[in-house]
Amino acid sequence: MAPPGEARFLALLNEHRAILHKVAYGYCRQPEDRADLVQEMAIELWRSFPRFDGRVKFSTWAYRVAMNVAISRFRGEGRRIRDTVAIDDLGTEPGREDPFLDGASDNMRVLRRMIDGLDELNRALILLYLDGHTSDEIAEIVGITPGNVTTRVNRLRQRLQDEFARLEKEKP
Amino acid sequence: MSMTLEDLRDEWAGQSRRLDERLRIASGVLRDEWIERHRERVRRASQFGAFNMAVWIATLAMLGYFMVGHSGEPALFATALLIDAWVIATGVAGLRQRFAMEKLDYSQPLVRLQAQVEALRVARIRTFNWAFLTGQIVWWIPFVVVLFAALTGFDLYSSSHFVTFAAWNVAAGLAFIPLAIGLARRYGERLSKTTAVRHIADSIAGRDIAEARAYLEKLRRFDAESA
Numbered sequence: 084m085a086p087p088g089e090a091r092f093l094a095l096l097n098e099h100r101a102i103l104h105k106v107a108y109g110y111c112r113q114p115e116d117r118a119d120l121v122q123e124m125a126i127e128l129w130r131s132f133p134r135f136d137g138r139v140k141f142s143t144w145a146y147r148v149a150m151n152v153a154i155s156r157f158r159g160e161g162r163r164i165r166d167t168v169a170i171d172d173l174g175t176e177p178g179r180e181d182p183f184l185d186g187a188s189d190n191m192r193v194l195r196r197m198i199d200g201l202d203e204l205n206r207a208l209i210l211l212y213l214d215g216h217t218s219d220e221i222a223e224i225v226g227i228t229p230g231n232v233t234t235r236v237n238r239l240r241q242r243l244q245d246e247f248a249r250l251e252k253e254k255p
Numbered sequence: 256m257s258m259t260l261e262d263l264r265d266e267w268a269g270q271s272r273r274l275d276e277r278l279r280i281a282s283g284v285l286r287d288e289w290i291e292r293h294r295e296r297v298r299r300a301s302q303f304g305a306f307n308m309a310v311w312i313a314t315l316a317m318l319g320y321f322m323v324g325h326s327g328e329p330a331l332f333a334t335a336l337l338i339d340a341w342v343i344a345t346g347v348a349g350l351r352q353r354f355a356m357e358k359l360d361y362s363q364p365l366v367r368l369q370a371q372v373e374a375l376r377v378a379r380i381r382t383f384n385w386a387f388l389t390g391q392i393v394w395w396i397p398f399v400v401v402l403f404a405a406l407t408g409f410d411l412y413s414s415s416h417f418v419t420f421a422a423w424n425v426a427a428g429l430a431f432i433p434l435a436i437g438l439a440r441r442y443g444e445r446l447s448k449t450t451a452v453r454h455i456a457d458s459i460a461g462r463d464i465a466e467a468r469a470y471l472e473k474l475r476r477f478d479a480e481s482a
Contacts, residue, residue: 101275126296131362144362151361151368158470190258191266204477207365212260213267226364227478240260247258 092132095141096125102145109198109210110153120156124149139223146211146224154203190247197246205239212236304353311346318342330412330421334397341386341393348382366478370471377467384459388435392428396421435459 103124104117111117128148135144198206204225211221218229218236225232318339325331355375361368400411411417439456457463 100278101271104274104278105271127361131360134360134362147364147368148361150365151363154365154369155372188266190263191270193258194263194267202473204365204369204474213264214271215264215268224364226366231478236260243258243260243263 088132092129095145096128099142099145100125102142103149105214106146106149106153106210109206110157110203112199120153123156124152127152143220143224150207150210150224154207157203193246193250194243197243201239205235208232208235209239212239307349311342314342315339315346328412330417337393338397341390345382345386345390348386352379352382366474370474373467373471373474377464377471380458380463380467387455387459388432391431392425395428396424399424436461 103121106124107117107120111120128145131148135141198209201209207225208221211224216224218232221232221236222229318335322332322335322339325335352375355378359368359371359375363371403409403411411420414420436459439459440461442456
């Protein structure tokens with residue numbers, strides 16, 4: 084039987100584990116890398132759990148830890164990938180073998196492409212926004228002001244609309 | 256096509272619900288796997304840490320033993336003392352960085368934690384540069400002495416010209432520092448991107464630090480900019 088701390092952690096983790104998968108989806112193109120990243124996040128959550136004092140919601144806390152792990156790995160991997168292969172040579176078609184995109188519309192695939200083109204911090208913003216968080220909640224997780232969040236989300240909204248407009252023009 | 260981010264937010268919520276359902280079905284897999292992986296990671300990290308610490312302590316002990324045995328021979332004693340100081344300094348710097356990495360609180364807001372991670376990276380690169388560039392001075396003379404003794408049987412330490420030899424080598428070692436930085440800046444980028452030499456060149460040329468500083472600046476702007 085698991086000790087009480089571990090049992091509580093596992094219960095919370097089970098309840099919020101989708102957070103890990105959604106963050107991993109935002110930062111990893113390859114499904115097998117994504118599974119590794121989810122494990123890394125779970126391990127870091129467990130390592131950090133003694134510091135969790137309940138002052139913020141567990142989901143907010145879990146988002147911070149998961150995104151910090153993902154960004155650290157993304158930057159480390161980014162350096163390694165930039166050193167070895169061009170991003171277009173990775174041979175991964177966005178959406179292929181992607182459980183999160185099963186049954187999703189083409190619009191979601193356009194969104195996926197846009198997310199792939201963003202830097203690590205803007206990815207965090209858009210993932211949190213898509214997940215239904217308010218500007219205040221996003222600000223708390225990212226560590227910037229709510230006004231800054233609103234401005235940046237508006238820029239991302241405009242960028243997405245430009246992308247759809249471009250695709251519309253390219254239609255035969 | 257007039258899709259907006261808000262429309263996609265609704266579709267994203269639907270995808271999230273499906274993901275939740277799928278994860279509920281797979282319940283238990285994550286738990287078993289993560290506990291096993293966590294144990295494995297802790298075990299490997301502690302083994303690696305213990306091995307490094309043991310090597311470090313053994314090196315210090317051997318150097319100490321050597322210095323006690325050769326306290327009456329200034330050339331040998333001074334060389335060992337220099338190496339000892341270098342080993343202590345690099346070991347302490349490594350330990351400090353390791354503790355700082357372990358103390359990082361990943362539940363901090365993203366901008367703050369990422370700035371701390373990058374500051375640690377700058378410190379790590381600086382330590383590597385310092386250890387690499389001073390190491391070639393500290394280790395060069397003993398290396399040449401041993402090589403000479405192995406190839407010719409001649410003991411350079413007993414030579415009446417040893418002080419001159421050592422002074423010239425230390426001067427050459429000091430001159431090598433700006434030369435190495437200059438060469439790395441000029442030719443480092445022409446090296447294959449994946450070689451260890453390229454990584455050393457990027458580090459001592461300051462390119463890695465410049466990249467880390469640019470990222471720190473980006474984090475600062477991300478935090479400050481709202482217009």
